[in-house]
Amino acid sequence: MAHSEQSNWRLETLAVHAGRAIDGATGAVAEPIHLSTTFERATDGTFPSGFDYTRGNNPNRAALEKALALLEGGTVAAAFASGSAAVSATFQALSPNDHVIVPVEAYHGILRLLRNIFARWELSIDFIDMTNLDALRESLRPATRLVWSESPSNPTMKLTDLAALVEIAHAGGALLACDNTWAPLIQHPFALGADLVMHSTTKYFGGHSDVLSGAVIAREESDFFQRIREVQRLAGGVPGPFDCWLVHRGMATLPWRMRAHCENAMRVAQFLESHPRISKVHYPGLRSHPQHDLACRQMERFGGMISFELKENGATALQLPNKLKVFTRATSLGGVESLIEHRQSIEGPESLTPASLIRLSIGLEHPDDLIADLAQALAR
Numbered sequence: 001m002a003h004s005e006q007s008n009w010r011l012e013t014l015a016v017h018a019g020r021a022i023d024g025a026t027g028a029v030a031e032p033i034h035l036s037t038t039f040e041r042a043t044d045g046t047f048p049s050g051f052d053y054t055r056g057n058n059p060n061r062a063a064l065e066k067a068l069a070l071l072e073g074g075t076v077a078a079a080f081a082s083g084s085a086a087v088s089a090t091f092q093a094l095s096p097n098d099h100v101i102v103p104v105e106a107y108h109g110i111l112r113l114l115r116n117i118f119a120r121w122e123l124s125i126d127f128i129d130m131t132n133l134d135a136l137r138e139s140l141r142p143a144t145r146l147v148w149s150e151s152p153s154n155p156t157m158k159l160t161d162l163a164a165l166v167e168i169a170h171a172g173g174a175l176l177a178c179d180n181t182w183a184p185l186i187q188h189p190f191a192l193g194a195d196l197v198m199h200s201t202t203k204y205f206g207g208h209s210d211v212l213s214g215a216v217i218a219r220e221e222s223d224f225f226q227r228i229r230e231v232q233r234l235a236g237g238v239p240g241p242f243d244c245w246l247v248h249r250g251m252a253t254l255p256w257r258m259r260a261h262c263e264n265a266m267r268v269a270q271f272l273e274s275h276p277r278i279s280k281v282h283y284p285g286l287r288s289h290p291q292h293d294l295a296c297r298q299m300e301r302f303g304g305m306i307s308f309e310l311k312e313n314g315a316t317a318l319q320l321p322n323k324l325k326v327f328t329r330a331t332s333l334g335g336v337e338s339l340i341e342h343r344q345s346i347e348g349p350e351s352l353t354p355a356s357l358i359r360l361s362i363g364l365e366h367p368d369d370l371i372a373d374l375a376q377a378l379a380r
């Protein structure tokens with residue numbers, strides 16, 4: 001299938017076919033898994049298949065990367081063994097004394113990675129409130145190479161105006177990278193001008209809570225993306241062939257799963273908003289969300305993640321997950337099963353998250369069952 005043909009397809013069609021072909025050797029319809037770490041050379045020393053050693057490339061990784069680039073609307077992708085490895089490779093592509101600007105509310109693992117490791121390697125980092133565009137303008141310096149963004153933010157669902165960030169970052173000579181983990185296929189950072197999109201594909205892409213993986217996708221081939229690719233191949237934080245296969249298989253149903261995650265989440269958010277024990281519901285699809293207008297401009301749907309704050313104290317919030325039967329008490333998101341978590345206790349002492357906040361990852365169960373489960377847990 002020609003790349004040009006695929007780029008005209010709608011997302012549902014691309015998701016089923018991108019990076020897939022009938023296996024020439026066997027006629028297999030499902031993608032074979034190539035566990036081999038090494039590939040035979042021809043007598044002239046070349047590698048006719050294009051593969052030589054699996055850290056460098058592998059048929060399952062190549063197929064996954066092709067599909068990731070097509071589905072996100074980019075040109076090239078590099079797959080990694082986790083979302084965190086993808087983030088690391090992006091920052092490793094920079095040089096000491098390069099300056100980066102990062103949201104103070106980014107995923108807490110990224111904040112730790114930057115503070116504990118990259119600051120030591122002399123990357124210069126400013127953490128700012130990325131919803132404040134003046135703060136971004138004021139933080140830009142001649143050495144600023146990259147502005148990092150994440151929208152909606154975790155766990156309070158603040159949105160950043162991605163088109164505005166792109167304009168400011170580009171005017172300052174910096175690249176704009178977006179962690180789009182929470183909004184795959186429902187928010188299109190490349191269409192808004194972003195240069196790089198990162199995903200923890202552990203989440204919605206894999207979709208079944210059974211594979212850890214990540215990716216960086218570039219709008220265009222560039223020297224910067226080539227450096228990320230170099231880190232991928234030389235540092236070796238690559239996903240194994242079976243991991244690639246699992247993520248690629250998950251992707252076939254991603255557009256339809258996203259639709260259901262979002263529909264379910266809207267129902268649950270509306271229920272929570274009407275509940276007398278709850279003081280705030282953070283969900284961009286609700287009219288009460290302070291940035292609902294921006295959500296309508298920037299997102300096609302509003303995602304499967306919700307957080308809410310109880311009127312009571314943090315100790316009550318910590319106990320609430322114990323009362324649920326359909327939701328599982330666990331971290332992470334984007335799987336078929338709904339998860340519930342008291343967020344501050346997982347983020348640790350540096351957490352800025354209110355003690356009364358509970359985060360939900362809404363799965364694919366029937367929304368009435370999810371609502372009934374929350375209703376019984378919230379009943380006094």
Ligand SMILES: Cc1ncc(COP(=O)(O)O)c(C=O)c1O
Nearest residue numbers: 082083084107179181200202213
């Ligand atoms: C928004 C976001 N970015 C990055 C990551 C890191 O991904 P991984 O756990 O695959 O390393 C996570 C994990 O929860 C996340 O939620």
